[in-house]
Structures are given as C-alpha cells and as structure tokens.
Amino acid sequence: MRWLWDNMFGYWMVLLAISLGAAALVYVLWLHEAMHL
Amino acid sequence: MFEFAISGIQAPIFLLMITGFTVGVVGGFIGVGGGYMVTPALIVFGFPGYIASGTDATHIAGKAVISSVRHRQLGNIDWTLALTMVGGTMLGVELGVKLLNYTKSIGLSGPTLLAGSVLIMFGLFLYTQLETRRAHKRIEEISEHGERVGRELKTSRVHIWFQSIPIYPIVKCTHARVVISMWVIVLVGVATGILAGFFGVGGGFIRVPALVYVIGATTHIGVGTDLVEIVVSGGYGALRQSMSGNVDMMAVLFMILGAMIGAQFGSIATSFVRGPAIRYILSYSLILATTGALLRLIYVLTGQKIEALAFFAVVFTLGEMLFLCLFIVSLVLFSIRHTHGKPVPKWVPPLVVAAA
Amino acid sequence: MADNHKTRGAIKFVVWTIASVAMIYFVFHSYNSGQMVRWYYYQTKVDGYAINVNSFKDATKERPAVLEIQPGAQKIEGKVAVPVKKGDRLPEGANGVIDKKVLEAGKRAKVEGDKLIVLVPWEIKESKGFKYKDTFIHKGVETNPWSGVWNVAVVIALGFSLGLMAEGLTDMLGWKIKKIDHYGH
Numbered sequence: 001m002r003w004l005w006d007n008m009f010g011y012w013m014v015l016l017a018i019s020l021g022a023a024a025l026v027y028v029l030w031l032h033e034a035m036h037l
Numbered sequence: 038m039f040e041f042a043i044s045g046i047q048a049p050i051f052l053l054m055i056t057g058f059t060v061g062v063v064g065g066f067i068g069v070g071g072g073y074m075v076t077p078a079l080i081v082f083g084f085p086g087y088i089a090s091g092t093d094a095t096h097i098a099g100k101a102v103i104s105s106v107r108h109r110q111l112g113n114i115d116w117t118l119a120l121t122m123v124g125g126t127m128l129g130v131e132l133g134v135k136l137l138n139y140t141k142s143i144g145l146s147g148p149t150l151l152a153g154s155v156l157i158m159f160g161l162f163l164y165t166q167l168e169t170r171r172a173h174k175r176i177e178e179i180s181e182h183g184e185r186v187g188r189e190l191k192t193s194r195v196h197i198w199f200q201s202i203p204i205y206p207i208v209k210c211t212h213a214r215v216v217i218s219m220w221v222i223v224l225v226g227v228a229t230g231i232l233a234g235f236f237g238v239g240g241g242f243i244r245v246p247a248l249v250y251v252i253g254a255t256t257h258i259g260v261g262t263d264l265v266e267i268v269v270s271g272g273y274g275a276l277r278q279s280m281s282g283n284v285d286m287m288a289v290l291f292m293i294l295g296a297m298i299g300a301q302f303g304s305i306a307t308s309f310v311r312g313p314a315i316r317y318i319l320s321y322s323l324i325l326a327t328t329g330a331l332l333r334l335i336y337v338l339t340g341q342k343i344e345a346l347a348f349f350a351v352v353f354t355l356g357e358m359l360f361l362c363l364f365i366v367s368l369v370l371f372s373i374r375h376t377h378g379k380p381v382p383k384w385v386p387p388l389v390v391a392a393a
Numbered sequence: 394m395a396d397n398h399k400t401r402g403a404i405k406f407v408v409w410t411i412a413s414v415a416m417i418y419f420v421f422h423s424y425n426s427g428q429m430v431r432w433y434y435y436q437t438k439v440d441g442y443a444i445n446v447n448s449f450k451d452a453t454k455e456r457p458a459v460l461e462i463q464p465g466a467q468k469i470e471g472k473v474a475v476p477v478k479k480g481d482r483l484p485e486g487a488n489g490v491i492d493k494k495v496l497e498a499g500k501r502a503k504v505e506g507d508k509l510i511v512l513v514p515w516e517i518k519e520s521k522g523f524k525y526k527d528t529f530i531h532k533g534v535e536t537n538p539w540s541g542v543w544n545v546a547v548v549i550a551l552g553f554s555l556g557l558m559a560e561g562l563t564d565m566l567g568w569k570i571k572k573i574d575h576y577g578h
Contacts, residue, residue: 008384011320015363016356023356027081027348030049042430045446045530085530097542099552106556112572160395176527188575214576255575268552272545282536286429286544290420295547308573352399 043285048081050291053082057096057292059358061299065104066306066365067319068260069241070097070267073326075292077354084288091275091283092292098271099289100296103266105306113261115213115254118222122262125223126240126270129230134277137235151334154236155327157243162323165246168193169316176313176387188390189255189312196253207366213254213262225251230270241267242323249316256312299362306365309372314388318364402564409558416551427485430539434488436481441534442474442509446530449511460509474509489525490533499574519556 004010038047056078060071072093079089108114140150176242179186194214204218206212225247233240246260277282307315329350335372336346372389423429423572435480437443437476442462448471459476469475477483477490491511501513515528563570 002072006383008382011367011382011384013362018359019363020352020356022359023354024352026052026235026355029349030052042488043433044425044530056491083526085526087531095548098545099548101557102552103559106553106560107570110560110570161463170513188573257573257575268549272549275548276541276545279541280538281541282433282531282534284541285545286420286547287424288550289544290417293555297559301559305413306568317537331529362434370545 039287039291040286041084041285043201044084044288045086046085048082048084048288052329052391053288053291053294057100057295058299059362061100061104061293061296061301061376062303062306062365063299063318063322063358063361064100064241064264064296065095065107065300066301067241067261067315067322068245068263068267070094070101070271071358072097072302073236073242074322074354074358077329077351078358080355081351081354084285087283088285088288089283091278092285092288094271095275095284095286096276096289096292096296097125098268098275099293100300101264101267101271102335103293103297104300104304105243105261105268107301108261108307109265109300110309111257111261111304112212113257113307114265115210115215115258115262116265117208118210118213118215118248118252118254119262119265120220121222122266123209123224123269126230126233126244126266127273129232130240130270130274132227133231133234133236135234136231147228148334148337150236151271151330153338155330155334157232157261158323158327161243161246162327164250165316165320165323168250168371169313169320172313172316173387180387186311186387191256193250193310195250198387199251200253208310208361210254213252213258215253217252221332222252233270240270240320242282242326245319249312257307260307260315288375292366303365307362308390309369310389311387314368317388318361318368321364322357322361325353326358329353329357396466397547399565399567402561402566406558406561406565409554409561411552413554413558416547416554420547429483429540430488432537432543434483434531434534435537435540436535437477437479437490437533439490439492439494440478440534441476441492441533442489442504443469443477443483444474444509444529445471445486446514446528448472448490449514450528450555452514454512454513458483458511458514460511462504462509469506475549488534489529489531491529492533 004014039050040047056075060075064071076089077095079093080086141273172190175192176186176190199221200217202218202221204220206219207216208219208222209216229240229244229247244263244266245259248254248263279361331351332346332353336343336350371385374393375381375386375389438501444460452458459471460472462474467484468473469484475484495501502511513528518527522543
C-alpha cells in the first residue's frame with residue numbers, strides 16, 4: 001500500500017483505475033442506454 | 038436532458054457541464070484546448086460528428102479566453118511571444134486544413150491519419166516524459182545539497198541551438214527572457230498550426246512543448262502564452278466551423294458554464310507547482326490520448342468486430358479527462374499539505390512550491 | 394488598502410456578473426424564440442424536399458412514414474414535405490432536405506404522387522472508430538454565415554466577461570493571486 005503512495009507510478013495507477021472505473025460505470029449505467037445503439 | 042434543436046438530439050446537460058469543467062481544469066493547467074478529449078466525448082453523448090468537432094472548437098475559444106484572463110493575472114503570458122506567433126499559427130492552420138483536404142482527395146484513409154496522430158503524440162510523450170523525469174531528479178539532487186530551487190528547471194538544451202539562429206529580425210521577449218529570431222517563432226507557429234489544422238485539434242499539446250523546448254520559455258509562460266494563441270487559432274477555427282453550420286451554440290454554452298469554474302481551478306493551480314509538474318501532466322495527457330487513439334485504430338483495422346475494443350476506447354476517452362483532473366487536484370492538495378508541514382508522497386516536494 | 398482592493402474587486406465582480414448573466418440570457422432567449430434555429434437551418438444547398446427529421450424518425454421499411462407534399466408551404470408541422478430548389482430559404486420547422494438524388498435512388502425515401510414515403514430514416518455509420526446515427530438532419534442545408542460570426546463573437550465576449558467576473562470574485566474574497574516569480578529562488 002505504501003508503494004502506491006510513495007511511488008509516482010503507483011499513485012498514477014491508482015488514479016487511473018479510479019478514473020477508468022468511474023468512466024466505465026457512467027457509460028454502462030447511463031450513456032449506453034441513452035444512446036440506443 | 039435538454040432538447041438540442043440544432044443537433045437534433047437530446048443529451049444530458051449535467052454531462053456537458055462536467056465535461057466542460059474537467060477539460061477546463063486540464064486546459065487551464067497544461068495550456069491545451071482539450072479538443073482531442075472533448076470531440077470523442079461529444080460523439081459518445083450522441084452529437085453528430087460534424088457538430089461535435091465544431092462545437093468543441095467554439096467552446097475551446099471561449100474557455101481559452103477565461104483561462105487567459107487568469108493567466109494574465111498570474112504573469113504567465115509573454116505578449117511579445119504570443120503576438121509574434123499569431124500570424125504563423127493562423128497560416129499554419131489554413132495550410133493544415135488544405136493538406137487534410139488534399140490527403141483526403143488522394144484517398145489517404147482515416148486509419149492512416151489516425152496512425153499518424155498516434156505516432157506524433159507518442160513521440161512527444163516520450164521526449165516530454167524523459168526530460169521531465171531528469172528535471173525531477175535534478176531538483177531532488179539540488180534540494181539534497183541544501184540549495185534552493187526556483188520555479189523552473191529544464192534539462193533540455195535544444196532551445197539554446199534555436200536561440201542561436203541569427204536570422205533578422207531578432208525579437209526580445211522580455212517576460213520570457215528569450216532573445217530569438219522572429220522566424221523561429223513564426224515557424225513554430227506555422228508547424229504547430231499545420232499539425233493542429235491537419236488533425237483538427239487546438240494544437241496546445243504540441244505548442245506548449247515547442248514553446249518550452251524549442252523557444253526556451255518557462256513551462257508556466259508556455260502554458261499562459263499558448264492559451265492566448267488558442268484564443269486566436271481556436272477562434273479562427275471556430276469561425277470557419279460555425280459558418281459551415283458545425284456548431285450547436287446551446288451545447289457550447291453548457292460546456293462553458295462548466296469550464297468557467299474548471300478553468301479557474303486549473304489556471305490558479307499552476308501557482309502551486311513547479312514547471313516539471315505541469316510537464317508531467319502534459320505527458321500523461323499525451324500517452325492517454327495516444328492509447329485511446331490506438332484502441333480506436335486497432336478496432337477499425339480489425340474490421341470493427343471486437344466490441345470490447347470500442348468499449349475500452351470510449352471508457353478511455355471519458356476516463357482520461359477525469360484522471361488528469363484528479364491528478365491536478367492531488368498536486369494542489371499535496372502542495373498545501375507540504376506548505377503546512379504535513380506528510381506527502383516522496384515524489385511530491387520537488388514538484389511543488391511552498392505557498393508564500 | 395486591502396479594503397480598497399476588496400471593494401474594487403466587489404464592483405468588478407458585480408459588473409461582470411451582470412454582463413455575463415445578460416449574455417447568457419441573450420443566448421437562451423435567442424434559442425427559445427426560435428431565431429437561433431431559423432438562422433441555423435437557413436437555406437437549401439440542393440434541390441429536393443424540405444422536411445422535419447423528427448416527424449418520421451420511427452419509420453421502418455415495413456411501416457414507412459408518409460409525408461404530405463405541400464408546395465409553397467411556409468411552415469412544416471408534422472409529416473409534411475415542401476419541394477425546394479437550391480438557394481431557397483427553408484420553411485419554418487424544417488431541419489433537413491432530402492436530396493432529389495436520394496429520392497431517385499429510392500432506397501431510403503421515394504416520391505409517389507403527392508406523397509413522400511420515408512423507408513430508412515437513419516442508418517448507423519462509423520467514423521474514426523465511433524458509431525453514430527446518420528439521419529437526414531442538416532443534410533442539404535446551409536447555415537446563415539452571420540450566425541457563425543455571432544456564435545464566435547458571443548463566445549469570446551462571454552469568456553472575457555466570465556474571466557473578469559472570476560477575477561473580481563477572488564479580489565473581493567481577498568485571495569492573493571500574485572504574479573508568479575518565474576526566475577527567483
């Protein structure tokens with residue numbers, strides 16, 4: 001856990017995971033339906 | 038949901054405002070328009086492609102004005118540099134659009150253009166990332182010796198060569214402390230303009246590195262000056278797009294309402310960090326945009342069969358804006374914590390400045 | 394001194410907030426009054442039939458939409474098609490033109506007597522790896538170029554106004570936004 005904080009790349013990975021996860025949720029729960037594709 | 042009569046679709050206002058906000062934060066911080074993130078996002082929201090492109094360009098012009106006003110207050114604009122470059126930029130954009138039309142007419146395909154943009158963005162990412170890491174390390178070393186480090190540290194020496202070119206007239210950019218041939222500045226404007234016009238982007242993610250590495254301005258001044266450039270080149274591009282009917286003004290308005298807050302945060306955030314921090318975020322935006330474009334390219338090249346790729350491309354496009362925004366917020370929070378003596382990750386102190 | 398600065402900031406904030414609100418209201422009004430849309434769907438680029446895309450968006454090959462052809466009509470309400478020539482002003486309510494060539498091909502739409510039949514109102518197409526719905530909206534339509542100039546002028550003026558409003562706000566709140574020292578230590 002310490003590594004994810006003290007290592008820049010580790011921190012980067014955590015933020016990316018959070019962002020992509022949130023984006024995936026927004027897309028699956030909201031946009032995909034709204035787009036009717 | 039709002040009925041966009043011009044685009045002929047219904048889209049959620051909230052998502053438009055959030056898009057405007059996140060891209061405002063990123064744009065205000067690294068000096069880009071964010072078009073390569075916003076146009077795909079608008080298409081995902083349901084806007085027709087031609088409207089996504091034009092609407093994006095128009096909102097970028099407005100957002101760049103908002104950011105420029107704040108950057109002026111922060112002292113991040115060298116007006117001599119900005120105004121000298123403007124003509125070159127506009128000429129470059131026109132040439133880039135003509136080049137695009139020419140390549141289309143000789144049958145050069147979309148995938149080839151996409152591949153070209155992937156290569157350029159990846160190359161820029163590599164150079165910026167490697168140089169910034171060296172600068173980061175150098176700041177660490179200097180601090181360990183007990184010396185104080187200023188706002189900027191650059192390990193690239195490319196600008197020294199360009200500044201030595203003796204072709205008259207020589208321009209003195211007093212604020213950026215750069216003395217350089219006018220032709221270098223104009224040429225940078227033309228080159229970045231061509232790339233911008235050709236790939237249909239604002240050009241910030243090419244121009245900021247050019248201002249820093251080729252011309253030799255500090256990163257902060259590169260960001261602020263570039264945003265002024267985007268007002269002009271973006272405004273010009275927006276005008277052409279608008280006259281062709283590619284702009285939904287209501288969509289622009291909603292995005293600007295989000296951007297007006299985001300751009301403030303992003304611009305003011307630059308005062309909390311050193312140059313390398315901004316260059317890191319710029320390089321991340323490049324690699325993420327490259328990855329998104331690469332996913333789309335592979336999807337198209339494999340005959341559009343692997344749905345998972347299309348899904349990942351969309352998720353990446355939406356996610357990269359959020360990621361960059363979160364990282365910038367992190368840097369500001371860490372800067373404030375560091376100023377108050379609270380613990381921060383080991384890699385943070387060289388990247389931030391103690392608030393006065 | 395600081396209070397003077399804050400007062401000036403407050404005045405700046407109020408002035409530019411009023412200007413921004415006025416401009417935003419102006420844009421909304423231009424939209425709600427229909428003027429923005431009329432300037433956008435302004436003139437035809439091709440010979441064909443002016444239509445409102447929303448009137449037949451649910452049409453299918455099995456259940457095609459039947460539009461009544463009304464030559465010379467000034468307004469389109471519902472399933473109506475108005476014959477137009479290149480350069481004509483679009484009737485009110487029109488947001489697309491079905492090109493004569495499309496009708497001659499007969500695959501997406503065709504004319505039968507005084508009726509225009511729409512079989513395929515939209516198709517899914519791909520561009521740069523993204524799927525999108527290709528409808529008749531804005532096809533064959535030319536936007537009034539002055540609306541383009543208006544868009545950009547408003548957006549830049551609004552950006553300026555919002556930027557100064559924000560500057561006034563931070564001044565008013567007493568936030569010290571100082572010039573960055575780029576070269577010192």
